[in-house]
Amino acid sequence: xxxxxxxxxxxxxxxPFKSCTVPRPIGWLSTVSTLGVNNIAPYSQWxxxxxxxxxxxxxxxxxxxGRKKDTVIxxxxxxxxxxxxxxxxxxxAVNRSxxxxxxxxxxxxxxxxxxxxCIDAPGLRVAESPCHFECQYLSTQRLKGxxxxxxxxxxxxxxxxxxxxxxxxxxxxxxxxxxxxxxxRLGYYxxxxxxxxxxxxxxxxGAAADGLEGKTQxx
Numbered sequence: 001x002x003x004x005x006x007x008x009x010x011x012x013x014x015x016p017f018k019s020c021t022v023p024r025p026i027g028w029l030s031t032v033s034t035l036g037v038n039n040i041a042p043y044s045q046w047x048x049x050x051x052x053x054x055x056x057x058x059x060x061x062x063x064x065x066g067r068k069k070d071t072v073i074x075x076x077x078x079x080x081x082x083x084x085x086x087x088x089x090x091x092x093a094v095n096r097s098x099x100x101x102x103x104x105x106x107x108x109x110x111x112x113x114x115x116x117x118c119i120d121a122p123g124l125r126v127a128e129s130p131c132h133f134e135c136q137y138l139s140t141q142r143l144k145g146x147x148x149x150x151x152x153x154x155x156x157x158x159x160x161x162x163x164x165x166x167x168x169x170x171x172x173x174x175x176x177x178x179x180x181x182x183x184x185r186l187g188y189y190x191x192x193x194x195x196x197x198x199x200x201x202x203x204x205x206g207a208a209a210d211g212l213e214g215k216t217q218x219x
Contacts, residue, residue: 019187023194026086026185027058028094030108030115031074032123038108038115039070040097040126042086044185045152054159056083056135062151063100070103072153075137080121081157085131088181088193093128120161130168130180134161 001011027046031039045059058081060069075081086094090113097111108115108124115124121134135157145151170176182194 014188016187019190022186023184023192024186026094026183027056028084028086028090028097028126028129029058029071030082030084030124030126031071031080032078033070033074033103034077035104037104038106038124039074039103040084040107040111040113041069041071042094042098043071046083049156054133054162055138055156056133056159057154057156059152059154061145062148062153064148066148066151068153072140072155075155075157076140078122079137080118080123081135081137081155082118082121082123082125083133083135084126084129085180086183087130088183090126090128091183091191093126094183118161125163130165131175132163133159134163136160 003009003011005017024044025046027043029041029043029046033039043058043060047057049055049057058071060072062068071081093111093113097107097113099110101107101110108126114127116127118125118132118134120136125132125134138156138158141154141156143152143154164175168175168180177197178195183191184194186192
């Protein structure tokens with residue numbers, strides 16, 4: 001099948017668009033409001049951008065009434081947001097935190113997770129999560145959609161502190177992905193878990209491979 005999503009009626013019951021770009025990493029993002037209320041929500045439109053320095057982005061669609069998501073507002077007003085790795089063991093908490101709570105609700109309490117203070121960022125990170133990025137807000141790019149829900153705020157940040165639980169590491173210092181089992185978003189209401197990893201090294205290696213490993217030339 002093929003169709004033009006701008007004009008054509010979709011030829012199948014369920015939208016295939018979000019089920020083609022898969023699996024999508026989950027940006028389980030914690031923020032705090034200027035009033036001190038803790039917020040956490042999952043975003044499946046999340047990605048690393050570069051490594052020198054490490055930068056990330058997430059995209060948040062608007063509410064039907066035109067409001068921005070609380071995560072976006074908090075990041076813009078405080079200058080910070082925190083990524084927490086979503087894992088198989090935390091899947092229920094991640095799902096609970098996807099609800100649209102009002103801004104005065106402490107979402108850590110609603111999700112049933114433990115908050116621990118960040119070092120640089122205000123607010124909390126998830127104690128039960130094995131990995132965290134404290135991200136300093138850089139900018140927001142709003143892309144206009146065909147509706148309020150279609151409008152999307154693309155938020156950029158620089159990772160200024162990385163936390164990795166020592167128990168999440170292999171003996172040679174790599175993150176033990178099959179053991180901690182990150183979850184990822186598929187289309188519809190479907191998710192997957194990373195429990196099988198294979199390696200493919202780029203033929204020839206060199207600078208390109210070093211870049212993928214995150215190595216940088218120190219001045």
